Structure formats: structure tokens, C-alpha cells
Amino acid sequence: MCSIDTIGTSINEREILVVKISDNVKKKENEPEFFYTSTMHGDEVTGYILMLRLIDYLLSNYGENEVVTYLIDNVEIWINPLSNPDGTYFGGDNNIFQAIRFNANYVDLNRNFPDPEDGEHPDNEDWQKENIDMMNFMKEHNFAFSANLHTGAEVLNYPWDTYEKEHADEDWFEYICREYADTVHKYSDNYLTSFDNGITNGYSWYSISGGRQDYVTYFLHGREVTFELSQTKFPPANNLPNYWEYNYRSLLNYIKQVTYGIKGNVTDSITNEPLLAKIEILNHDIDSSEIYNSENFGNYHRLIFQGTYNLKFSADAYNSKIIENVNVQNENFTILDVKLSLDTTLFISKIESYNLKIIPNPCKNKLQITFNSKYNENLEIIIFDFYAREIKNLKNIFAKKGKNVIYLSTADLQYGMYFLQIKSENIFIKEKFFKH
Ligand SMILES: [Zn+2]
Structure with a gap:
């Protein structure tokens, strides 16, 4: 004890x-x-x-x-x-x-x-x-x-x-x-x-x-x-x-x-994993009085004087959520568990003139990535899984001006949907692919 x-x-x-x-x-x-x-x-x-x-x-x-x-x-x-x-x-x-x-x-x-x-x-x-x-x-x-x-x-x-x-x-x-x-x-x-x-x-x-x-x-x-x-x-x-x-x-x-106060857990709407979130009371919080939950369980504890409040929950890469008219009394608590969903708009590809192609898609053990670069430069290739978790990060890959072809092993990836991101000072491309 x-x-x-x-x-x-x-x-x-x-x-x-x-x-x-x-x-x-x-x-x-x-x-x-x-x-x-x-x-x-x-x-x-x-x-x-x-x-x-x-x-x-x-x-x-x-x-x-x-x-x-x-x-x-x-x-x-x-x-x-x-x-x-x-x-x-x-x-x-x-x-x-x-x-x-x-x-x-x-x-x-x-x-x-x-x-x-x-x-x-x-x-x-x-x-x-x-x-x-x-x-x-x-x-x-x-x-x-x-x-x-x-x-x-x-x-x-x-x-x-x-x-x-x-x-x-x-x-x-x-x-x-x-x-x-x-x-x-x-x-x-x-x-x-x-x-x-x-x-x-x-x-x-x-x-x-x-x-x-x-x-x-x-x-x-x-x-x-x-x-x-x-x-x-x-x-x-x-x-x-x-x-x-x-x-x-x-x-x-x-x-x-x-x-006491308003309390609960903030979790992912699909996986139920705890999410690190910011909890704000709208038209109330000021000077850093918003709180953050704890990462182990996603639990938050908003101590507050009795009343009715509108709460906003936000987490990186997730759609934030506002819950209105939450009432709490002094010497008492109100439980409010909140589930947030992934913000899928973050994954819309910005292909523009890069002419990015990923083949085959779905892939098995290897990907061929083709794209156009306007400059000779080093870039970074990152693979995210469906939950926006970074799976692979390849740094300092040289791209020449013009057409580039890069091969990437996908043998170690689980089956599912992924996002491939290529970025440098001049490039930011994101595209979705599947491993089957
Ligand atoms: Zn003292």
C-alpha cells in the first residue's frame, strides 16, 4: 500500500x-x-x-x-x-x-x-x-x-x-x-x-x-x-x-x-487505445488553465466549480470533439468518456506535378516508387500505418532532377493499408497503398 x-x-x-x-x-x-x-x-x-x-x-x-x-x-x-x-x-x-x-x-x-x-x-x-x-x-x-x-x-x-x-x-x-x-x-x-x-x-x-x-x-x-x-x-x-x-x-x-469535477477517459474510436488529449472548457479557460490527460489510460480530471460547461477534446491527427451542456455539482463528479476519430483528410494525397506512381498496388514484398523531382536533392521517405503511426523512416535518399525510381522492401509489413510520404524542402507527396 x-x-x-x-x-x-x-x-x-x-x-x-x-x-x-x-x-x-x-x-x-x-x-x-x-x-x-x-x-x-x-x-x-x-x-x-x-x-x-x-x-x-x-x-x-x-x-x-x-x-x-x-x-x-x-x-x-x-x-x-x-x-x-x-x-x-x-x-x-x-x-x-x-x-x-x-x-x-x-x-x-x-x-x-x-x-x-x-x-x-x-x-x-x-x-x-x-x-x-x-x-x-x-x-x-x-x-x-x-x-x-x-x-x-x-x-x-x-x-x-x-x-x-x-x-x-x-x-x-x-x-x-x-x-x-x-x-x-x-x-x-x-x-x-x-x-x-x-x-x-x-x-x-x-x-x-x-x-x-x-x-x-x-x-x-x-x-x-x-x-x-x-x-x-x-x-x-x-x-x-x-x-x-x-x-x-x-x-x-x-x-x-x-x-470530483468532470472526469473520464479519452480513447481512439476504433482501437480504444488511450489518446493524449487537450481538454478545454470553452468560453472559460484562459492563461493555460486547459488541462491534459495522462497517457497511461487517457484519463483526465477537470476540477471545476459547479455549473454547466461546453468541453472541447483535441488530439494530434484526430478530429476534435465538442460536448455541450455538461453539468457538474460541487462535492460530486460527472463521468464523461470521449472517443475521437482519426482525421482522414490528413491523408489526401498532394500529387500535383510530381507524377507519383506506386506499383504494384496492392504490393507483396516490394514497391516500385516513381516520381518527378524539380531539383537534385536529398529526401525522406516515411511509411505510416492506418493509425498514423510511423512504421519506416528512410532518410537521405538522393533524388535527381527529373524522373526517379526507388525500390522499397515491404516484406516486413503486416497486411493492411499504409500511407507513403515523400518529403524534402521542395517536395511533399503522400499516397496510399495496400499490402496483400
Ligand atoms: Zn515559506
Whole structure:
């Protein structure tokens, strides 16, 4: 149910660890991926401890507690309790009392990510090792929802941090943050009450560039919130159980939000193979808020505030599809599986004056290809199968000005329909042939 993985290593070669918790932990399942990560500021340790406790709570309550069981059965949960070990253990491996905010290069990791407004290096520093490893880890996954944990304030901060304008899903961000804070308030006194009673839009608090939250939300098309969970950066040990008591129900509910919204699988209409697709909400998505599905199952998870939406699904070489009037309610989900068909117009041949001939057609073990070239030049011959998958690619084939004859072995092709494409700077021809 639990496996330990490594996101990467810090500059001083400490491992940056992550646990995966799922009912079939060794398998990639047709489920959303969720990610908690804490303490990128090394001296903000409350979240580090809360995450260790959350891992323990999930693992020891499976099959006992209904919410925990539901989450482990339906979500791939990833938790990284400490993302800046060099900062936290700056004073040595057995000492956190000299912890610093920065990494070993004295760089603030939460100003060091590419920024949607201020470019790739908004802090004028190279990307730090910890962040490069983190970005690679996140790109290997498709986290539909995440949070990163800090201290120094008591508020949930949602995108954008860099822009004054609102995220397309501002109402949804506000809703899930409100839910988190309201649940906390039931079990605490005068805690997590800053700004709008414990929640704020990032920019209206203060603008930052190079933050992780905006990087994930903009460049990875994810949804990330920054949790500031204790006013004191370094609370005394005997206060830590209180922070757990205030927050644990909200931490679980927050994970559960990844199971809501509009979701389903995008597949090929004939083969049922998963397709990598873009999912857009028409007249709604803006500033990179469209999402992409994950390639293993073609599953997508569009978290969104309740309402009725028109969705557009598109994939390379496929006809896109618009599905109108899809309704979804808060704390609930709508399943919408979508099948896309191959765009056959891409295969109409552009013969013009090339006078392309493929004989015999249907062929057996050999093709004779005849065509006219206007120049002496090198060209490329590519064979695609019916599903537009590249089967053969022959590069640097010399064609002389005038008539050319090229022979091609087709002995290794399965029976069926294929497309032959010849291209160079001056030529683009495509023609269909059969192998019988
Ligand atoms: Zn921080």
C-alpha cells in the first residue's frame, strides 16, 4: 500500500523522498494523482511533521476509516514531507535548530521556478538542483491537484501569485480553500483566520515571482495552493499535536477534491487505445488553465466549480470533439468518456506535378516508387500505418532532377493499408497503398 521513491537529491546529496500511497501501489491505475509537498523553506518545519503524521494516519486507518479507505482506493496519493533537506538540516543531520529558509546555495527555492509573467529565471539564479529534480519528477506524473506547505502565516494562498488577474477557476479555488478553513475552524480557536478568514488570492496578499504554485498551475496545467499553517515558523514540539488536530480532517478533504469535477477517459474510436488529449472548457479557460490527460489510460480530471460547461477534446491527427451542456455539482463528479476519430483528410494525397506512381498496388514484398523531382536533392521517405503511426523512416535518399525510381522492401509489413510520404524542402507527396 506504500512505497518510498526518490524525487532527487539536494546539492549536499541528501535524498529528497516521496511516498506513494495507493491500494495497488506497484501498479499505475486509472485514478487521479495527488501531491502534497512541504518545507521547501527549510526552517518552516510544521508541515514536515504534519506530512509524516498524515502518512502514518493514512496507512494505519485503511479499512477502518471510511474517508481514508476511499482515498487510498480511488487516488494515487504522493507525499513529500521535506523538499529542502539541506535547509532544514543546515546545522547537521541530527539538528534542525539551525535550519535556514534557503538551500545550500542560499537560494530561495520558492522564487526559483519559471514564472508565467517574469520568464524562466525570475530571480536571476540558475534553477537549483532541488527544483530541477522536482520539475522532472512532476513532469513524469500528471498531478491533477497539489499543495505546498509553509509556515510564517496562517492562511491558504491560491493562484495567481504573479498576476493581478484572476485564474479561470478563481471561484473553485476560493471554494476549496473556504472548505478547508471552515473545517479547521470547527476544531480550533482563533487559528487560520488571517485575511479573508483564512484564505487569500496570492497577488492580493503580495506578488511573488518564481513561486512553485504558479509554475505548477501555469506550466504543468495543474492546480496548486500554498498552505501557510502556523504563524510561528518553528513551533515548540508540544504544540505540534494541536496543529495536527486542527488540520487533519481538512488535509483529507482536500485530497478528496481531486475525485470530483468532470472526469473520464479519452480513447481512439476504433482501437480504444488511450489518446493524449487537450481538454478545454470553452468560453472559460484562459492563461493555460486547459488541462491534459495522462497517457497511461487517457484519463483526465477537470476540477471545476459547479455549473454547466461546453468541453472541447483535441488530439494530434484526430478530429476534435465538442460536448455541450455538461453539468457538474460541487462535492460530486460527472463521468464523461470521449472517443475521437482519426482525421482522414490528413491523408489526401498532394500529387500535383510530381507524377507519383506506386506499383504494384496492392504490393507483396516490394514497391516500385516513381516520381518527378524539380531539383537534385536529398529526401525522406516515411511509411505510416492506418493509425498514423510511423512504421519506416528512410532518410537521405538522393533524388535527381527529373524522373526517379526507388525500390522499397515491404516484406516486413503486416497486411493492411499504409500511407507513403515523400518529403524534402521542395517536395511533399503522400499516397496510399495496400499490402496483400
Ligand atoms: Zn515559506
